Amino acid sequence: MTMTVRDLRPGVRADFEGFARVRHLALPFYLVTPDSLVYDLAHAHPASHFRPLVAEEDGEIVGTAQVGIVHDSPEPGQGYVNVYVHPERTGRGAGTALVRAAEEHLAGVGATKLFAWVLDEPGNRAFAERHGYRGSRSAHFLRLDLTNGTLPPRPPLPAGVELRTGADFADDPRPVFELDSETMSDEPSDIDYEFTDYEAWLEGTWHHPLFSPELTSIAVADGRPVAFSAARTDGGTRYGTVMTGTARAFRGRGLAKLAKADSLQRAREAGLTEAFTGNDARNGPMIAVNKWFGYEICATEVRYVRELG
Template identity: 70%
Template sequence: MTVIVREIGPGVRADLEGFATVRRKALPFFILTPDSLAYDLDHYPAAAHYRPLVAEADGEIIGSAQVGLLHENPGPSQGFVNVYTRPDRTRRGAGTLLVRAAEEYLAGLGATRLLAWVLDEPANRAFAEARGYRAGRSAHFLRLDLARLPPLQEVPPGVELRTAADFADDPRPLFELDAETTADEPGEAGPAELNYDTWLEDTWRHPLTDRALTTIAVVDGRPAAFTAARTDGTGRYGTGMTGTARAFRGRGLAKLAKNHSLHRAREAGCTEAFTGNDTGNGPMLAINKWFGYEICATEVRYVRELG
C-alpha cells in the first residue's frame, strides 16, 4: 500500500468530503462540514498561507492536516500543524508523512515556532514528543444532551436578550464584544488581534454561524455578554465563543445568554451540543458543568521550536 500526501483540490467535492470525514471520525465532537471547509478555503487570508493536506492510500483519504501561519499573532513567526488520521486507518505512515510535509512547508515560509493540537491519548502524545514537540496547555471537548437542559432562566430587570440576527444592519458592536473577550482567552499562541473585515468573513458570514441562535445580553443598549452558536443542519449545535465584556463580569450574563440559546436550539430540533474550554478557564468550565456538559475528550497544545 502506497500512501501519498497532497494538497486538496480547490472545489473538488470528493476531497472536501474525504477531509471532513477524517475530521469527523477523529474528532466527532467538532462541527465541520464539506461546505464549511470549502468556505474556509475560499476565505482564509492570504497572509495565513493556509494549506490543507490529505494523506491518500489506494484512492481513499485516510488522513488530513490543517497547515498555515498564525499571521494575526504578535511575536515570532508561528505556524499551526493539526494532523488527524482516521482511527480505523492508523499505522500506515499517514501521520508521519503529513507532519513532514507540513513542517517543510512552514519552515519554507519562515516559521520558527510550530503549534499543534494533539489528542490526550498515550499513542498520540508519544507521536508528537518523538518529533520534538513539547506539551503545553490543554483544552477539553464537552458534550451536552439537550434533552437534559436545566430550566430556562428568567431575564433580570435591565437586561434584554437579542439574537445576532437583530444586528444584521450593523454587526460591529458584536465584533467589539467578541474582540474584547477573545483577547482575554488563555492560550499558547498569545492573543490574536481581530480585524473587523476578517471577522465578518471568518465569523459573521461563516456558513456554520447560526445568527438566530447566537444570543446577546444587552444592558443599557450595549452588548454585554454573548454566546456564539454554530449548527450543521444535522441536529448538532456548537458554541463558537462565550464571553462577557470586562465591565459586566460577575453578573451571570454569559450564563443567561447561553441558557436561552440552548433552549431555543432544542426547540429548533438540535439534540446535542458541543463546546471546548481551556483547562485553565475555570469560570467557563463551571458554567458548562452547571448546564450538564460532560468532558468527552482532551487535547494538548504541543509546541516545537525550529532551530
C-alpha cells in the same frame, strides 16, 4: 500500499467530503462539513498561508492536516499543524508524512514555532514527542444531550438587561465584533491574538456557513452588547458554541450563563439534539458554568509545541 500527501484540491467535491469524513471520525466533537471546508479554503487570509493537506492510501483519503500561520498574532513566526488520521488507518505512515509536509511548508513561509493540538491518548502523545514536540496546556471537549438531558431553565433577566439574537444585528454587526474582540483577547491561550480586522472577522465568523445568527444569543445593557454565546450548527442536529463571554465591565453578573442558557433552550426547541463546546482546562469559571448546564467532558486535547531551529 501507496501513501501520498497532497493539497486539498479546490473544486473537487470528493476531496472535501473525504477530508470532512476523516475529521469527523477522528474528532467527532468538532463541527465540520464539506461546505465549511470549501468556505475556509476560499476565504483564508493571504497572510495565513493556509494549506489543508490530505494523505491518500491507494486513492482513499485516510489523513488530514490543517496547516498555516497565526497571522492575527502580534508575535510573528507562529505556525500551526493539526493532524488527524482515520482511526482505522493509524500506524501506516499517514501522520508522519503529513507532519513532514506541513513542517516543510511552514518553515518555507517563515514559521519558527509550531503549535499542534493532540488528543490526550498515549499513542497520540508519543507520536508528537517522537517528532520533537513538547506538551503544554490542555483543553476539554464537552457534550450535552439536548434530547434526554436535564437542561436547567433560563435564569431570570436582570434589571436593565435584554436578550437579542445575532440576527437582530444583521444590519450592523460591528458591536458584536467589538464584544467578540474584547472577550477573545482574554481567553487563556499559548498564543496572543489581536482581533482588530473587522472585515476579516465578517468573513471568518459572521458569514461562515456554520455560524447561526438565529441561535446566537446576546445580552444587551446600556444600549450595547455586553455578553454573548455564539452558535454554530452543522445543518443537521448538531450544535456548538464557539465562544461565550462577557465584556470586562459587566463580568461577575451571570450574563454569559444567561446568554448561553437562552441559546441552548432555543437550540433544543429548534430540534437540535447534541450540543458541543470546548474549554481550556484552566478556565475554571467556564467549566463550572458548563457543568451547571449538564455538559460532560468527552475528550481532552493537549497543545504541543516545537521550536524550529
